Amino acid sequence: MVKNNKRMIDDNIRLVLAMTIIIIVMIILLPFVFLDKNGSSNKFELNNNNIITSSAIQFPKNGKVKLYNSESNSAEEIDLEEYIMGVVASEMPANFNEEALKAQAVAARTFYINRRNNKCSNASSHNAEICDTVHCQVYMDKNKRLSLWNSKDAEKNWNKIEKAVMDTKGQVLTYNGEVLEYPQYFAVSFGKTEEAMDVLSIDIPYLKSTDSKGEEIAPKFKSTKQMSAEEFISEIKKKYPNVDIRTENIKEGIYVEKYNKSGSVNIIKVGGISIKGSEFRKLFNLNSTYFTLDIRDDIVTMSCTGYGHGIGMSQWGANVMGKNGYTYIDILKHYYSGIEVEKLEYN
Structure with a gap:
């Protein structure tokens, strides 16, 4: 009886020690593991480094956008959110609904993150990642954009765009845990968007044809x-x-x-x-x-x-949805099937 009690005590001590070791290991490793909604970890390749993705996709805290300036024929480095402001200000009218501007900011940021991994051919020869023309997405710095607006509205326009960008700071579009490779957008639909297979001859699951109503007021409809x-x-x-x-x-x-x-x-x-x-x-x-x-x-x-290639988000359609009370998340999920909006983690 005494021997049996001693064996039971020894077994309990071993169990406690084993559990203690497991807990210590978990405490050490837990900060380095991010799980997605299904409890599995995914990886996203960014400049050949493995990045764990979930609700957070890592991005260098002091990371800069390496932009090819086509006018000066040189590369320059810009803060990410400053770059997104310049893109939104160039790609979408400032008088559009705030939710449309936010949707544009997320799409533009997603496009850039993809370009970090798949550099623009025009930019790569200048040691840059992305160019400032329609070949990628149009970018103008604040001073240039202000000079092209009516002086009475210029500061108000920029402040509106800045707010839309900062309200969505770091947010990108993902599909199955990976940043979208084709976050396409265009100006005006003809009432529907295009299926990627019909236009690009490749099946892209998040670029399906969908309704896009109310764009008849667009100048180029x-x-x-x-x-x-x-x-x-x-x-x-x-x-x-x-x-x-x-x-x-x-x-x-x-x-x-x-x-x-x-x-x-x-x-x-x-x-x-x-x-x-x-x-x-x-x-x-x-x-x-x-x-x-x-x-x-x-x-x-x-x-x-309509006006444009017709794939992805219609900018005028986004504006109509925003005016009708839809949020930027609603807009993005309408135009990009099955996506999630996730946030970069600045490390």
């Missing part, structure tokens, strides 16, 4: 381009010299072969040649791929609805 049938054919033949199209058969020789899910033109048939809607848009510098052709009296009229 409707646009028209006219030219003679001869000029139209000449432009086509510059790119497609073997196309069989003449003024005599132009009406019968042009038709839409395939539409996108959104209703825009996927493929247009011209003189026996199939041309992608996006290529046709580029060829004639049209505002969108949601277009119609009307040919009469040897005049070709191309009528467009």
